[in-house]
Amino acid sequence: MSSTKFILGLFEDPDEMMDGITALQQNSVPIYDVYTPMPIHGIEAKLGIKDSRLGYAAFMFGCLGGTVIFSIIYFAMVHDWPMNIGGKPAFAVPDFIPITFEWTVLYTALGTTATFFFATHLFPGRTPRVMDYRATNDRFVIAIDVKKNNTPHEDITNLLKEAGAVEVKHNDRKYVSYE
Amino acid sequence: MSSHNESIIREPLITGNNITYAQITEDILRPVEKLPGKAWWIGFTVASMGATLWLFAVSYTFWYGIGSWGLNKTVGWAWDITGFVWWVGIGHAGTLISAILLLFRQKWRNSINRSAEAMTIFAVICAASYIVAHMGRPWMAVYSLPLPNQYGSLWVNFNSPLIWDVFAISTYFTVSLVFWYTGLLPDIATIRDRATGLRRKIYSVMSFGWTGSVKTWQRFETVSLILAGISTPLVLSVHSIVSMDFATSLEPGWHTTIFPPYFVAGAIFSGFAMVQTLLLIARKVLGLENYITMFHIEAMNKIIILTGSIVMVAYCTEFFIAYYSQVEYEQYAFINRYFGPYWWASWSMFCCNCVIPQVLWFKNVRRSIAATWFLSIIINIGMWFERFVIIVTSLHRDFLPSSWAMFYPTWIDVSVFIGSIGVFFTLFLLFLRVLPAIAIAEVKLLLKGSSEQEKKKILQSGHIDASQGEFYKDALKKFDAIDIAEYEKV
Numbered sequence: 001m002s003s004t005k006f007i008l009g010l011f012e013d014p015d016e017m018m019d020g021i022t023a024l025q026q027n028s029v030p031i032y033d034v035y036t037p038m039p040i041h042g043i044e045a046k047l048g049i050k051d052s053r054l055g056y057a058a059f060m061f062g063c064l065g066g067t068v069i070f071s072i073i074y075f076a077m078v079h080d081w082p083m084n085i086g087g088k089p090a091f092a093v094p095d096f097i098p099i100t101f102e103w104t105v106l107y108t109a110l111g112t113t114a115t116f117f118f119a120t121h122l123f124p125g126r127t128p129r130v131m132d133y134r135a136t137n138d139r140f141v142i143a144i145d146v147k148k149n150n151t152p153h154e155d156i157t158n159l160l161k162e163a164g165a166v167e168v169k170h171n172d173r174k175y176v177s178y179e
Numbered sequence: 180m181s182s183h184n185e186s187i188i189r190e191p192l193i194t195g196n197n198i199t200y201a202q203i204t205e206d207i208l209r210p211v212e213k214l215p216g217k218a219w220w221i222g223f224t225v226a227s228m229g230a231t232l233w234l235f236a237v238s239y240t241f242w243y244g245i246g247s248w249g250l251n252k253t254v255g256w257a258w259d260i261t262g263f264v265w266w267v268g269i270g271h272a273g274t275l276i277s278a279i280l281l282l283f284r285q286k287w288r289n290s291i292n293r294s295a296e297a298m299t300i301f302a303v304i305c306a307a308s309y310i311v312a313h314m315g316r317p318w319m320a321v322y323s324l325p326l327p328n329q330y331g332s333l334w335v336n337f338n339s340p341l342i343w344d345v346f347a348i349s350t351y352f353t354v355s356l357v358f359w360y361t362g363l364l365p366d367i368a369t370i371r372d373r374a375t376g377l378r379r380k381i382y383s384v385m386s387f388g389w390t391g392s393v394k395t396w397q398r399f400e401t402v403s404l405i406l407a408g409i410s411t412p413l414v415l416s417v418h419s420i421v422s423m424d425f426a427t428s429l430e431p432g433w434h435t436t437i438f439p440p441y442f443v444a445g446a447i448f449s450g451f452a453m454v455q456t457l458l459l460i461a462r463k464v465l466g467l468e469n470y471i472t473m474f475h476i477e478a479m480n481k482i483i484i485l486t487g488s489i490v491m492v493a494y495c496t497e498f499f500i501a502y503y504s505q506v507e508y509e510q511y512a513f514i515n516r517y518f519g520p521y522w523w524a525s526w527s528m529f530c531c532n533c534v535i536p537q538v539l540w541f542k543n544v545r546r547s548i549a550a551t552w553f554l555s556i557i558i559n560i561g562m563w564f565e566r567f568v569i570i571v572t573s574l575h576r577d578f579l580p581s582s583w584a585m586f587y588p589t590w591i592d593v594s595v596f597i598g599s600i601g602v603f604f605t606l607f608l609l610f611l612r613v614l615p616a617i618a619i620a621e622v623k624l625l626l627k628g629s630s631e632q633e634k635k636k637i638l639q640s641g642h643i644d645a646s647q648g649e650f651y652k653d654a655l656k657k658f659d660a661i662d663i664a665e666y667e668k669v
Contacts, residue, residue: 052401076334126388138200
């Protein structure tokens, strides 16, 4: 048995890479992941990736931010130390709107981004799990985990080449970025 | 999908032949990966001298107190708040480009958003430094936050626009920074994967382990859209709140309901002028003419003429409403503004912001780099005068004639202002050295479809309406980086 763990199909054109994905799927070769230097639209539908639910998180964080600051303002201005400002009501809702809005936005931004980092395992200092160094530059890389399927390696190579892959790599290691 | 052919009548967003994905990376990362040239060093030396001046002037202010500025009991705000509003305004163009133009799917934003956002962040830093500096005792800044304290707790007054401003500016800075840095991750990963040794380690930490897998990209785009969606009302709110610092007071000349939209338009106007000032030089020095094209310059000029005209309408409205209101104090404030002792400031403002930029209606001016750069400087000056006029001419003569006074800046006032420009340029020049000035991944999206070479292929294939082809070729004439002779035979 060969020591190859991953086969990488390197494309220089996103459309040819899409053809590659189609060809692999038609031949029932499961795709591990695809690495691209830029977002390619339509690829998530092909790979069956569900719509992101970050929008829900954003909404929740927004509600939280608005509630938190409105409560702080209510506590400070109405409950804890109401002031007589020209005889006007202490609970001056219109005056509270700008800051409530600002914190709604602030919590949405920080919360959504934090959720995004958490869900995609991004944080400062995380060791990059890079399969090919050119995937962030000019190569569109389809990765196939060959330990998980029985298609002969030559067939996979041929499918990728026919679709227009400029290079097909048989890697013994999953990530090249680990020392 | 990205590869669908775009209509031929749209101008290309990337010019040049034989541009590949690798070429884009190479071109944009050149300033980051190579040692800086003489132009950068000269710029950096001058800018850091300015930053040193700022450090000195601000330290002097903190040591001797606000008395070292030219303020008096009548004019309690002058160059400080003028500088603050000027810098916040400049920041607005970055968010407009990165957020509002994203929502409107203006693809040309892709090559200018990164540096414009960086400009936003540095401008807001300069603005915030003014806020802290004008407190005189910077350690007192903590009392602008609603924190428990030994006085009761005595809370901040949440009814006050000055407190709204604290929240608005801090939120604006944080959200801009988050938006900017999230967008930078893929590009930092690009630098990381091309670097070696210590550089790779540093960029590796900064890249958060970005790989560019399908799910990451999908979520990345969702996050960008959400951040753009919330930044759009945010940016409008920030300068509205800044304007309310003035508009909610009873001061004649400030007490105006049109201030929020008028300030927002002015902010975008001055911000785009600063983008032009920076990018016209950066594209030349960094050799990015193929990515920041004449189309971009002209498009920004069109936004400048639009927002500049809104500002002009606002000036006229203010003047008319002062007359129409029949309020003596308002009327005097505006007569005094244009014909009083500060007439020169008001007329500089009016000429620089309203009269001179009208030449941008001529397309030859919009397409001239020299003229655009000159106008951008004029607008920057004009918008500084706008804030000076609003603040100082309104304050120096209000209800009580016995308190009327003039304002004279001290050399510390001047040094803080010139110094803040130095701080801004120091930060911007450092940014150009360590991070890509153009969003690499986003520009790559334009290569198939919106680039000159793809459009040329479509022209050569001949499957288009001949009149549309002619229209396109005619539109190419304005691009300074395109040799139109190549199109003779196509």
